[in-house]
Every structure is written in structure tokens, then in C-alpha cells.
Amino acid sequence: MKGFPDLPPLWLAGFCLLTWFCAREIPIGYFGGPVLQLLAGLLSLSGLLIIAWSAIWFQRKGTTIEPHEQPATLIIEGPYRLSRNPIYLGMVMILLALVLWYGALSPIIFPGLFISVLTLRFILPEEEMLRTRFGAEADRYLATTRRWI
Numbered sequence: 001m002k003g004f005p006d007l008p009p010l011w012l013a014g015f016c017l018l019t020w021f022c023a024r025e026i027p028i029g030y031f032g033g034p035v036l037q038l039l040a041g042l043l044s045l046s047g048l049l050i051i052a053w054s055a056i057w058f059q060r061k062g063t064t065i066e067p068h069e070q071p072a073t074l075i076i077e078g079p080y081r082l083s084r085n086p087i088y089l090g091m092v093m094i095l096l097a098l099v100l101w102y103g104a105l106s107p108i109i110f111p112g113l114f115i116s117v118l119t120l121r122f123i124l125p126e127e128e129m130l131r132t133r134f135g136a137e138a139d140r141y142l143a144t145t146r147r148w149i
Helices: 008-025 033-062 086-102 104-134 136-144
Strands: none
Touching: 008 086, 008 104, 033 086, 086 104, 104 136
């Protein structure tokens, strides 16, 4: 994937397109209704708010939000007290909301696959980078704060 900007929002966009395509072209049955669509809207809005809240902390701490760059500081405040990866959690919430919104069974697997991509391509390397950069402080944080929720 040389030259491809390997960024989580692009992966999210790809999974959203796959969700749309599968729901439209190979729906394999439907579930849901207005209550699930309302839940999808609330879940999506919650995901966006978590992402925004988390991004504010990167700005406050003066560190990079880019997943492949070396962080200047270890953020353990705000949403990072509850989850080591609140931005990724927000993205998963948005994708899950989209699956619920369409109400088709075919894309139901995509949130789980997206979690796997995020974990393998971003989270595990980021955790190693934190350990290398911040040592025992990072080890304590990683041991006491859940990866997701």
C-alpha cells in the first residue's frame, strides 16, 4: 500500500462504502424499523461527539493526532481515562450506526472487521510506540485503562 495514506478515517470511509454496497446490493434480509434508526442516529451522534472530545485533548496537550507519528505527551485525561482509543471507539460507533440504519444483515460483520483492522494496523503499533516513548508511565496507563470500553 505504498503511497496510500494509511489513516483510520479512510478505513472508516471504506467500511462505510462496503456497508452501503452490501445493504443495497446483497441485503440478505432486513431487521429494524424506526426505533433502530433512532438508535442509529443517537449512536452516530455519540460517536462524533466522542471523536471531537478526544481530538480536543490532542490540541490541548500539543501532541500529534496522526497515528504513525511519535507523540509528544501521553494523554490520560478526558475520554482517555475511560478508553485508550476513544477516537477509534467513536469510529466503530459510527460504522455500527450505519449498519443499524440500513437494517440489512449482510454488512453486520463489518464493525468487527473494522475493529480488527484498527487493532492490527494502528492500536498495537501505537501501544508499542507509547511504551518506547513513555516507559513505565505508559505501562501503568495501558495496564489500568481498557483498550476499548
